[in-house]
Amino acid sequence: MPELPEVETVKRGLAPVLEGRVLERVVLNRENLRFPFPDGFGQALMGRRVTSVDRRAKFLLITLDSDMVLIAHLGMSGSFRIFHGPPPAADPHDHVVFLTSENVEIRYNDPRRFGFMDICPKAGLADYPMLKKLGPEPVNPAISGKVLGDRLRRKGSPVKAALLDQTIVAGIGNIYACEALFMAGISPRRKAATVQGGRAEKLAHAIENVLVFAIKAGGSSLKDHRQPSGELGYFQHSFQVYGRAGEPCPRCGGGMLIQQIVQSGRSTFFCSSCQR
DNA sequence: CGGCAAACCTGCGAGC
DNA sequence: TGCTCGCAGGTTTGCC
Structure with a gap:
């Protein structure tokens, strides 16, 4: 699912209910997502106050007052949901549940479990393997x-x-x-x-x-x-083109139809007339 | 080293 | 209706 805009949307949704709040409870409903949860994962989070919620590429970075950072990646199918009132019945894929000091419940759901969560000291974040090789952000500021x-x-x-x-x-x-x-x-x-x-x-x-x-x-x-x-x-x-194979190109209209090809194992959609 | 296929896992729609 | 196949928003691994 989530590319940069989706993760940014998640970040903006989580920030108001997490920043300044204490994580009173953290419940893991299984021992792994894509990777096992690290030893001491829950203990490192519980009782800590969240100081900021940030995004780097497709990673969510939730910093705690202990100067530890919760790194979360949504993989292909991960999502966070916020429940202010009594939460609905648990879904089989609700893998992680956070309860904040405002009695807000935040659930991480991920059917395919390509996502993961990890913790890392803030000082070591720049050396975190999946973060250290990332290229520049494309927006805010825009890449030239x-x-x-x-x-x-x-x-x-x-x-x-x-x-x-x-x-x-x-x-x-x-x-x-x-x-x-x-x-x-x-x-x-x-x-x-x-x-x-x-x-x-x-x-x-x-x-x-x-x-x-x-x-x-x-x-x-x-x-x-x-x-x-x-x-x-x-x-x-x-x-304009994604998922629109066989439809008329929105730019050249009656001319070419949107084509679908496979490049390095992923579907690509494009107009062979407008795109050179 | 660079580029690509496969692997990880579940769910859903298409086709038989 | 029910089964099988293919495909899905990501990233790493391993193999040329």
Whole structure:
């Protein structure tokens, strides 16, 4: 599910109910997600006050007053839900439950369990393996065409694959890679290193635009993603190419139909006429 | 080292 | 109706 806009939506939903609150209880309903929960996971969190909720790429970073950081990744199907009143019956995939000092219940649900949670001292965060190799954030501030072009220059792979490479730019996933390339008029099959100059500028702007609009829409709800409030995101209604194989291209209209191909194991949607 | 397929796991829709 | 197959928003691993 979650690419940068969805994780940002989760971050914005969790911040008001977590920041300044104490984690009174942490309940693990199983011993692992993608990885086992680390030893002492619950003990490190319980009784601690949350000082901030942040996002880096697709990772949520919840910092505690002990200067420990809870690192959470939603994988493909993870979601957080907030319950202010009496919570509904537990779902089989409600794997982690947090109860705050305001008596708010926060549940982490993840059917596929590709997500994970870990703890790391704040001082060691920069060396955390999954964080240390991440490329720059693409929004806030926006990545420049120059920086993007420089980072794509060393890639021999197609530009679509390069956008999914979190060490080139952080936070872009399959949907927004397809959408950004369409907006920029760049073929997903084009060699990444050839996206330079004006093309790199266009792509950088497209990435920023699509991500900013998706965040405003609360992300894209295809299947699992929900805002922590329970509301659906609605950016999926704005997809130009993703999931639209066989439909007319929204730009050249009657001409080409949206094509679907597979690149490094992931579906790519594009218009072979508008994207070069 | 770079690039790609496979692996991790569950659920759902399409097709028979 | 019921089964099997393929595919899904991510990341790491291992194999050329």
